[in-house]
Amino acid sequence: MSSDNSFMHLVRPGVSAPAAASTAHNAQVKIHTPAMLSILEIVSKQIISSNKRIIGTLLGSRSEDGNIFEIMDVFMVPCNETGDSIAIEDQTHKTLYQLYKKSHPKQSVLGWFGSSNTIDSTTSLIHDFYSKGVDRAYPFPAIHLNVEYLNNDNQIVAPKVTTYIGAAVGKPATTAQIGWNTNVATNSYIFTPIPNQLINGTTTEKIAFNNLQQGVITNTTNLHQDLSYLSQQLEKVDSNLSELINYIDSGKSDNVDLLRLLSNTLLNRPQLLSNIEELQKLFRDHNQDVIMVEYLTKAVKDQIELSARLTAASGENKYEA
Amino acid sequence: MSDQTSSANTITISSSVLLSLIRHTSENYPSLFSGALLGFEDDNGVIDVTHGFPFPYPDQYEGGSLKSRSGAQYQKDILENFKKLGYGIEFQGWFQSTISGNFVTSQLVEALAQQQLANANSFIIIHDMSSIGKEVSLKALRLSQGFMTAYQDGKWKSKDLEHLKLSYFNIFDELNVEVKNQALVNLYLANLKSTEPELDILNLASHQTSTGQLLESLYSQIDSFNYDQNNFNYYQRQLQKEQSKINQWKQQRKLENLERVKKGDKELDTEEWKTLFRLPNEPSRFNNMLHSHAIDVLADDILKKCDEELTKSSVIERKLTLA
Numbered sequence: 001m002s003s004d005n006s007f008m009h010l011v012r013p014g015v016s017a018p019a020a021a022s023t024a025h026n027a028q029v030k031i032h033t034p035a036m037l038s039i040l041e042i043v044s045k046q047i048i049s050s051n052k053r054i055i056g057t058l059l060g061s062r063s064e065d066g067n068i069f070e071i072m073d074v075f076m077v078p079c080n081e082t083g084d085s086i087a088i089e090d091q092t093h094k095t096l097y098q099l100y101k102k103s104h105p106k107q108s109v110l111g112w113f114g115s116s117n118t119i120d121s122t123t124s125l126i127h128d129f130y131s132k133g134v135d136r137a138y139p140f141p142a143i144h145l146n147v148e149y150l151n152n153d154n155q156i157v158a159p160k161v162t163t164y165i166g167a168a169v170g171k172p173a174t175t176a177q178i179g180w181n182t183n184v185a186t187n188s189y190i191f192t193p194i195p196n197q198l199i200n201g202t203t204t205e206k207i208a209f210n211n212l213q214q215g216v217i218t219n220t221t222n223l224h225q226d227l228s229y230l231s232q233q234l235e236k237v238d239s240n241l242s243e244l245i246n247y248i249d250s251g252k253s254d255n256v257d258l259l260r261l262l263s264n265t266l267l268n269r270p271q272l273l274s275n276i277e278e279l280q281k282l283f284r285d286h287n288q289d290v291i292m293v294e295y296l297t298k299a300v301k302d303q304i305e306l307s308a309r310l311t312a313a314s315g316e317n318k319y320e321a
Numbered sequence: 322m323s324d325q326t327s328s329a330n331t332i333t334i335s336s337s338v339l340l341s342l343i344r345h346t347s348e349n350y351p352s353l354f355s356g357a358l359l360g361f362e363d364d365n366g367v368i369d370v371t372h373g374f375p376f377p378y379p380d381q382y383e384g385g386s387l388k389s390r391s392g393a394q395y396q397k398d399i400l401e402n403f404k405k406l407g408y409g410i411e412f413q414g415w416f417q418s419t420i421s422g423n424f425v426t427s428q429l430v431e432a433l434a435q436q437q438l439a440n441a442n443s444f445i446i447i448h449d450m451s452s453i454g455k456e457v458s459l460k461a462l463r464l465s466q467g468f469m470t471a472y473q474d475g476k477w478k479s480k481d482l483e484h485l486k487l488s489y490f491n492i493f494d495e496l497n498v499e500v501k502n503q504a505l506v507n508l509y510l511a512n513l514k515s516t517e518p519e520l521d522i523l524n525l526a527s528h529q530t531s532t533g534q535l536l537e538s539l540y541s542q543i544d545s546f547n548y549d550q551n552n553f554n555y556y557q558r559q560l561q562k563e564q565s566k567i568n569q570w571k572q573q574r575k576l577e578n579l580e581r582v583k584k585g586d587k588e589l590d591t592e593e594w595k596t597l598f599r600l601p602n603e604p605s606r607f608n609n610m611l612h613s614h615a616i617d618v619l620a621d622d623i624l625k626k627c628d629e630e631l632t633k634s635s636v637i638e639r640k641l642t643l644a
Contacts, residue, residue, distance in 0.1 A: 034341035043505065158508050202347040207455075208343045234636065287638070294627040297624055298624065
């Protein structure tokens with residue numbers, strides 16, 4: 001994950017008018033974890049099929065001002081590279097996108113991903129494909145995500161993800177083969193790197209992701225949890241509390257916001273919290289309620305089992321009769 | 322069907338499929354969603370799930386989309402197009418989001434049974450969202466051999482179930498699910514900075530509605546159970562009535578025969594009651610089994626929630642005394 005600071009935020013160019021500046025800036029890409037992992041799975045094919053170029057479509061949503069791109073899903077699009085030209089199977093792209101759109105009506109095409117160590121004229125050709133046409137990024141600028149998994153010695157290293165926003169420059173002149181049609185293509189694009197970060201869509205997904213990540217390290221992944229997670233949670237609360245107490249005891253006052261939050265919380269606490277006896281009574285009542293629910297639920301569970309066993313037994317009797 | 326028994330009892334699923342299904346179901350909570358899981362079966366009896374996608378529309382109830390025309394068509398279209406990409410994959414199973422035991426609907430069971438008749442290795446992954454935001458609970462299920470036999474014969478009377486040793490405890494077999502990643506994905510994951518822990522799961526108050534929801538589901542399952550049980554009770558009363566009539570008749574015939582023996586007459590047939598009386602037909606126990614299973618799962622989950630609540634609440638209460 002790149003820190004935002006290392007990026008120079010240039011004026012973001014638009015796609016409709018080449019090289020025309022748009023006032024927006026600060027573009028950034030948020031990649032949802034499932035999408036990121038899918039990209040890596042698809043890119044893995046490139047390793048197997050000895051460096052045949054593999055590309056795919058990025059799907060997701062844009063923020064209202066068009067500056068924040070959220071990549072939520074991807075699919076592969078077959079392409080054929082011959083010398084300087086590339087044929088992208090646009091029919092496949094179209095069908096898969098329409099199918100995806102059915103179950104995700106609010107999402108659209110954001111751009112494309114690939115895996116290459118350099119940006120060359122083919123990169124521009126593909127980018128041109130994704131920048132134009134109704135079922136692609138148009139009228140918004142397309143983004144490009146590149147996964148680099150080879151180092152200079154052609155050894156596989158931990159994948160590095162870079163995201164770019166592309167802007168057309170120069171006059172559209174070159175004729176290139178894209179898909180089945182011969183199009184007038186803009187051949188030159190400026191690829192401006194923009195920051196990206198990996199995000200989790202929902203809390204549940206984040207919990208699962210943390211489990212998976214832990215699983216890669218420990219080689220076990222727990223999908224169905226019992227109560228053991230409760231003790232983990234309690235330990236976490238415990239350690240958070242001791243950390244806080246240590247901080248307060250240390251007498252430092254560098255984190256003013258935290259101290260302000262704490263003192264405000266203490267000042268605004270409900271009156272009830274000072275009345276230990278009352279509070280204890282409430283807690284005990286609550287515990288009694290929970291125990292009652294537990295008792296009744298157990299009774300239901302047993303009743304159901306009893307009913308099943310009695311029916312089975314009565315069935316046997318009838319057999320003998 | 323020639324090949325009745327299932328041969329693949331382990332499922333491996335790639336992280337991306339797992340995460341995207343969890344995202345889709347949790348982001349659309351409380352709407353229910355289902356979808357298809359695609360992959361292939363390897364020679365070692367392992368089902369590899371490599372792709373998955375949700376059905377376009379939310380489900381009215383669990384199992385609603387699995388055999389619907391639009392769902393099936395969508396599934397077919399996606400599979401065809403994925404195959405064009407050169408993926409050697411086939412349909413393997415479904416996923417379904419649910420709350421605790423509510424997934425045991427006749428629609429879901431019916432769809433799964435149909436699917437298992439076509440391919441004995443089909444399965445369904447159930448994502449239980451009763452603890453959404455707190456923990457992730459997934460399990461892969463398949464209808465048991467006993468259930469499938471009863472299903473094929475269409476026999477759901479208590480003596481048939483007794484014969485098959487089938488009860489609400491063993492409708493389903495649970496399958497082992499493992500996560501399997503491509504090497505590049507593992508390399509990537511291992512090199513990520515570990516993400517910050519999720520603090521929301523520590524929030525005690527954010528979870529209070531879920532036990533209530535579970536209890537409501539439990540009530541409605543018990544209502545359905547009772548409705549079905551009433552029919553059965555009616556049958557049992559009828560049966561008892563007829564049986565006592567038969568006993569009366571047998572008694573009378575016995576006396577009659579004694580008389581006749583004394584007189585030297587020929588004894589009358591004691592088995593004649595079989596043609597005179599007809600025992601009522603036992604209603605199917607199918608729904609009873611499904612409701613019982615749902616109630617059992619719900620009860621277990623509620624008990625778990627209660628244990629959790631008691632632990633947390635007691636911890637705080639103990640600490641109060643020290644203050």
